[in-house]
Amino acid sequence: MNGAGEDDGLFERLAAFREDVFRVCLGFSRNAADAEDLCQEAFLKAFARKSDLRHPDGSRIWLLRIARTTCLDRIRREKRRPTVSLDSLPRPVGDEARSDPPAGEESALNWIKAAVGRLPRRQREALVLREYGGLSYEEIALTLKIKPGTVMSRLHRARRAVAGAAKEKGRE
Amino acid sequence: MNKNEPRTALPELPGEIRELIQKEIDSGLARLRAGGFDARLKAAARSAPARRPALLLRRRWAAAAGAAMIASVLALAGLLFYRSSGPGSSSWTDAFESLPGMQTLNRALLDRIASAVPTAAAESPFLRLLAAAAVAADKERQEASVPPVLVPKYSLKKKLDILLNDQPIERALAIIKSKSGEV
Numbered sequence: 001m002n003g004a005g006e007d008d009g010l011f012e013r014l015a016a017f018r019e020d021v022f023r024v025c026l027g028f029s030r031n032a033a034d035a036e037d038l039c040q041e042a043f044l045k046a047f048a049r050k051s052d053l054r055h056p057d058g059s060r061i062w063l064l065r066i067a068r069t070t071c072l073d074r075i076r077r078e079k080r081r082p083t084v085s086l087d088s089l090p091r092p093v094g095d096e097a098r099s100d101p102p103a104g105e106e107s108a109l110n111w112i113k114a115a116v117g118r119l120p121r122r123q124r125e126a127l128v129l130r131e132y133g134g135l136s137y138e139e140i141a142l143t144l145k146i147k148p149g150t151v152m153s154r155l156h157r158a159r160r161a162v163a164g165a166a167k168e169k170g171r172e
Numbered sequence: 173m174n175k176n177e178p179r180t181a182l183p184e185l186p187g188e189i190r191e192l193i194q195k196e197i198d199s200g201l202a203r204l205r206a207g208g209f210d211a212r213l214k215a216a217a218r219s220a221p222a223r224r225p226a227l228l229l230r231r232r233w234a235a236a237a238g239a240a241m242i243a244s245v246l247a248l249a250g251l252l253f254y255r256s257s258g259p260g261s262s263s264w265t266d267a268f269e270s271l272p273g274m275q276t277l278n279r280a281l282l283d284r285i286a287s288a289v290p291t292a293a294a295e296s297p298f299l300r301l302l303a304a305a306a307v308a309a310d311k312e313r314q315e316a317s318v319p320p321v322l323v324p325k326y327s328l329k330k331k332l333d334i335l336l337n338d339q340p341i342e343r344a345l346a347i348i349k350s351k352s353g354e355v
Contacts, residue, residue, distance in 0.1 A: 011214060011217055015210060015213065015214075018204070018209065018210070018213070019201055019204070022200065022201065022204050023197055023200075023201075026196065026197060026200045032196075032199065032200035032203050032204075035200060036200075036203070036204060036207070036209065039204075039209075040209075040212065040213060040216060043213050043216075043217065044216055044217065047217045108192055109192055109195075109196055112189060112192055112193065131185065131190070131193055132193065132197060152182055155182055156182050156183065159182065159183060159184065159185050160183070162185060162189065163183075163185060163186055163189075166186055166188075166189060
């Protein structure tokens, strides 16, 4: 059994990657609130499975893999039971605490989310890990357990699809 | 983003899309840092139940499944053995052999039937029919192959000797022989 001190050590080591995990979750989710929720769920899963972590050097990739699975699970669940995010509802009068982007920017962001969401799953996860997670091709390959060449081809297709959709949108 | 990136750069997303994504990331991270995420995460992690290693679970599950399978095979074998040799019961081959005329039935044939027919079906009408057919075939074979009675051929002197010296069996044989015309 691990002691409390050892658990704390593991927590610190994993928590160092919280922003990386959050960025990936943000790419897969609709907004920051959902991403935070997913990030917490991913960390809880990671702590519950801490005995599966064999090589501490690979903590980041291991954690990102868990985050990706958590996000894909959530997307799958939501497809079966569609939900509405509280953040997408109209803001109550007098709620000034939140710092949401301006309306035009928000609609553009929503459009990007929708365009990314329409991509095939494999292209989508490669694009999210790269553009939101900031991972290198090699790291994406490790996370998805595929070859770097495959990462590049998926990314290329995903970017082309999003850019094509942006052009279409610009013409409208 | 990385020193080891390939030189053949892939086409990037349009600049304005990248900017929007970066803004979204920045505002999300600001929210994360301000919201006391670490404290909540630490509390949640402390209360999270530790899960057993998946590999160990798989090994235990495989061992349990193997043990259950072996136990069920042994139980089945024991049951079959008890049914075939338990008190008050007999195997169907024994029953066959106890039938009249079955002692001479070809053993190899019996073994072949035994392997082809499950023990549980020993009492079935099919097997009774089979046994009757085997009995009939055996009787027919026995009748067809009755060896001719070996009757000694006596000389006239011997015959007279038998008749005169009062040897009843030998005398009877001599009379039969003379009636059947074999002598």
